[in-house]
Amino acid sequence: MPPRVNCSNFYPMETCVRKIHFCYGHRVMRHESKCATLHGHNGVVWAHATPIEALDKLGRVIDFSVLKEEVGGWIDKNWDHTMILFKDDQETIDLCKQAPSYKDLFILSTNPTAENLAHYLLHVVCPKVLKGKGVVVHKITFWETENCYVTQSLDPKDEKIIALYSN
Numbered sequence: 001m002p003p004r005v006n007c008s009n010f011y012p013m014e015t016c017v018r019k020i021h022f023c024y025g026h027r028v029m030r031h032e033s034k035c036a037t038l039h040g041h042n043g044v045v046w047a048h049a050t051p052i053e054a055l056d057k058l059g060r061v062i063d064f065s066v067l068k069e070e071v072g073g074w075i076d077k078n079w080d081h082t083m084i085l086f087k088d089d090q091e092t093i094d095l096c097k098q099a100p101s102y103k104d105l106f107i108l109s110t111n112p113t114a115e116n117l118a119h120y121l122l123h124v125v126c127p128k129v130l131k132g133k134g135v136v137v138h139k140i141t142f143w144e145t146e147n148c149y150v151t152q153s154l155d156p157k158d159e160k161i162i163a164l165y166s167n
C-alpha cells in the first residue's frame with residue numbers, strides 16, 4: 001500500500017460517513033411564505049468524519065457504530081420528535097410549552113433553518129460527542145427534504161478545530 005502523504009492542503013483523503021434519520025418540527029421566523037407556519041420534516045443528516053492523524057489499527061477512520069451512537073444518540077435525545085425553535089420566537093415557544101409533550105423543546109440561538117441546524121451539529125454537537133475519538137467531523141450534509149439539502153464544512157486541519165476534539 002502506498003504511504004500516507006501529508007494532505008494538509010487537500011481535501012481529506014479518507015472519510016467515514018454515517019447517515020442519521022430523525023423527525024422534527026420547526027418554523028422559520030420571519031420566513032416570506034409557508035415556512036413561517038409550524039411544520040415538520042423527516043430530516044437526514046450525513047456526518048462526514050476524517051482522522052486527525054491516521055487510520056486506526058484496523059484500518060478505519062472510526063467505527064460506523066460510534067458515529068451512530070454518539071452523533072445519532074445526541075440527535076435522538078435532543079432533536080428527534082420535538083420542536084426546534086428560535087430563542088427570539090417567544091410566542092411560538094410559549095404556545096408549544098402549553099401543548100402536551102413527551103420531551104422538552106429545543107431552543108436554538110439562531111433561526112432553525114437547515115443551514116443553522118447543520119452548523120450547530122458541525123461546530124457544537126460533533127466536537128462535544130466525539131471528543132477524544134481521534135476524528136474531526138469536517139462536513140455535515142443535512143437533507144431537509146428529499147429534494148432540498150444543505151452542507152456545512154470546515155477545515156479538519158485547522159488547529160483550533162483539532163483542539164476542540166482533543167481531550
Ligand SMILES: [Zn+2]
Nearest residue numbers: 026035039041
Ligand atoms: Zn421546514
